[in-house]
Amino acid sequence: MQDNSQEYWNDEYWKYVINNNKADFIKESWLEKFIAEINKVESKTAIDLGCGIGQDTKWLLDKGFDVVSGDFSDRALNKLKEIIPNSKTMQIDIKEKLPFEDNSIGLINANLSIHYFSMENTIKIFNEIRRVLKPNGLFVGRVNSDKNEGYIQENTKEIEKNFYYEDGRYRRLFNKEQFDTLTKDWNVIVLNEDVTIRLGRKKALWEFILQK
Numbered sequence: 001m002q003d004n005s006q007e008y009w010n011d012e013y014w015k016y017v018i019n020n021n022k023a024d025f026i027k028e029s030w031l032e033k034f035i036a037e038i039n040k041v042e043s044k045t046a047i048d049l050g051c052g053i054g055q056d057t058k059w060l061l062d063k064g065f066d067v068v069s070g071d072f073s074d075r076a077l078n079k080l081k082e083i084i085p086n087s088k089t090m091q092i093d094i095k096e097k098l099p100f101e102d103n104s105i106g107l108i109n110a111n112l113s114i115h116y117f118s119m120e121n122t123i124k125i126f127n128e129i130r131r132v133l134k135p136n137g138l139f140v141g142r143v144n145s146d147k148n149e150g151y152i153q154e155n156t157k158e159i160e161k162n163f164y165y166e167d168g169r170y171r172r173l174f175n176k177e178q179f180d181t182l183t184k185d186w187n188v189i190v191l192n193e194d195v196t197i198r199l200g201r202k203k204a205l206w207e208f209i210l211q212k
């Protein structure tokens with residue numbers, strides 16, 4: 001299986017972030033600048049897909065959404081519950097069929113959580129999100145850009161175009177061409193390149209809002 005295991009997310013990523021107080025990124029309200037588009041969503045049902053410890057769950061709840069926070073990592077979900085006791089958490093594997101009805105959700109957010117997969121799985125993920133969204137619903141998110149420097153090391157193996165493996169973990173860096181393929185059935189409302197700081201490191205990314 002070409003993606004990072006649940007053990008990786010629990011025991012390497014979230015254990016490290018939580019135990020070393022590295023979760024400063026939780027204060028970054030990157031969705032705020034898209035408030036006008038997000039406010040237009042009629043149905044206030046949302047899924048925070050790959051929610052981690054709830055950076056965006058909190059923001060969406062504050063804006064009046066009824067949010068299901070889904071993630072692979074029970075360590076992250078437990079921490080999210082501690083931070084936001086009234087949250088609705090669900091253990092979800094993003095690569096699998098999503099446990100929601102067709103046309104049932106107003107907004108799906110995936111912040112830095114869908115850039116770990118082969119193109120085949122990435123296409124499936126985009127299709128599943130589209131199935132679950134209501135007509136005119138929004139898919140909002142951010143993914144790594146191929147403009148990131150220093151991500152490709154001597155021991156990094158390119159498994160397929162823009163999909164890499166090193167030291168036991170997988171990562172995709174997106175370019176515009178791939179986005180154009182993935183979004184051909186969507187109404188692209190926003191597609192910007194931006195930079196943020198995460199875990200003390202500069203991260204070049206794409207931020208997007210797609211409408212079904």
Ligand SMILES: C[S@@+](CC[C@H](N)C(=O)[O-])C[C@H]1O[C@@H](n2cnc3c(N)ncnc32)[C@H](O)[C@@H]1O
Pocket residue numbers: 003004009049050051052053054055056070071072073076092093094095110111112113116
């Ligand atoms: C870099 S973190 C981002 C977390 C959160 N969205 C945020 O903004 O802080 C990536 C998240 O994706 C989750 N994840 C990775 N692969 C997943 C999968 N196959 N299914 C569900 N969640 C997954 C990880 O557990 C982790 O919480």
